[in-house]
Amino acid sequence: MVARRDLTTDPGLQEALLQARRGTAFFARKLNELSDDELDGDSLLAGWTRRHLTAHVGYNARAIARLVEWAATGVETPMYSSPSARNQEIDFGATLSPIALRNLFDHSAVHLNVEWRDLPDEKWSNQVKTAQGRTVPVSETVWMRTREVWLHAVDLNNGASFSDIPATILERLLADIAGAWKTRGTDTGLIVHVEENDARYGDVSNPDAVEVSGSLIAITTWAAGRGTIASASAAPAWI
Template structure:
């Protein structure tokens, strides 16, 4: 029997799909390391147990699959009926039995991967609307999922670190986060510098900026609001005693 492959042919898109699927596999590995009792423990997200986080990732795959179906059919299919419906779904998912919760993750991930696989090349350019109201092409759904699985694999609080995330994903995460700050105007006077790489972002034109610097994984961890280990801060060339809290990302 002939194996089925992605219909997409663009090399950049195929690489993006690979990173999304690798992130899904990484999340699966960290999830599978957790015992039944571990699932009841807290995640790194305030107010959410690991159960809530796994449910979110499962239902997120279904929601993104709906956008891919929209791009394929032209029939508007929103990610969620409403923000309230999304929250209710996650809260319900957190009550599932451990085996049902794991099946939710596994089956929804496969469903999304198949929807991506079967999307015709031209349909990747079709526009859909995210839950936040952004109009994007179907190709953006790959990054939407990539970001979710890699970041939330760390939020399972099961030993994963930002150093486990591939460099291209880290670099795009940092660009996305600092871009969100710039859009909201919350990065005034703040510059982010990645040591060992020619990468400086933020309010570069500021006269006396606060410069937060460190290796790429550490800088992204700080920017994503997950900690400040490995980063330092300076203002006017003088070291600060405390690294400032990063502006809100999402």
Template sequence: MAARHDLSTDPRLQEELLQARRGTAFFARKLNELTDAELDGGTRLPDWTRRHVVAHVGYNARAIARLVEWAATGVETPMYPSPEARNHEINFGATLSPIALRNLFDHSAVHLSVEWRDLPDANWANEVRTAQGRTVPASETVWMRTREVWIHAIDLDNGATFNDIPAPVLERLLKDITGAWKTRGTDTGLLIKVNDTAGNGADLTFGDTSATDPTVITGPLPAVVEWATGRGTASVTTAGPKTNTTTPPAPKWI
């Protein structure tokens, strides 16, 4: 008999599941504010309409659910057969009728939540493989979904901003992004400073801390994450070895 509540008893994981579900609810609210005709409108992502964003978020839930099923059964079920298949799926989803597109989001979100709910404690440590080829524990799927729903709710370009994202999610996003830059060596000479994180007086520093004369990006946490994800430069300042330094584009993240 299926559980009526999450089988996981790990307090940290329970909190992460809550953030993922809150993000899903936030995306749903911003989607439901749009009329069917407005789904044809543009987004904060080049070449993608709102239809593409909704299709991507819906199919992403299905793909992550496959990883959770993998952790539950031990049977390998990749997120996507190939990058080409993923792109084709999104482009196809963007052609669906408005009601079908909305149902795709709703049903896939419920399916993923149920897969998480019914995964026993012992299975959360089982390893699965992401679309980027990383081997991670099944618990990582919760964070994978969290960042998708929160960021893409903003990409709908329907009034949501990075200020709507909870501070713990923003901090983890920035750690992920700057960690990826460091691994690739693309943060050389780039220092990121966050002022007064979550209003608690603490500052955060990321990037090339060993640089003698770095380009320094400074701002409040939401603004710095907005810049780091490649979605704008508002409310960040830039200083560096060159006079009249303009804010550079952030290095590639994903």
């Protein structure tokens, strides 16, 4: 029997799902503000139009849904068959008619939402593998999608900014970025300071490190490569 509401009873997971759905709704609103002709315009991602970005977000929902199906059935269903297949999919999606492209986003979002909704509590800890090869509990897919829709709503280059993103999501995104820098060793000599909560990330034990300081919004915008901070160099790459 198909559930009418989330089968999970975990309050933390329910809150995480709510943030993912709010992000999806925000992306949908920014997308719907664009005319069909404006879909041909540039996104904030180099080399991608808004068409490419919308196709990517749509196909990403399908890919994440495959991970949830994997957790539900135990049958391995990878996000993508290969990195090249992912790229080809996006390039193809960018050629769709405007109505087909919008339908891709809408229908894939509904599909993912249903997969999440119908997954019972005991399945959420099942392990799946991301496109980057990380093995994670399927509950991690909620954050994967949350980050995707909120960040790419800004990338639509249609007036959204990091000030539209909830602070709790910005905090986790910044922690993800700092973690990626740490793994790659690209935070050497760099400290990032968030003024509101006095949090520091990076090479914090280095007394000679350069400190980049600002609000949570400003720091996360800069760290994600979507903005600048006066007197600071460009942030290290994180993806």
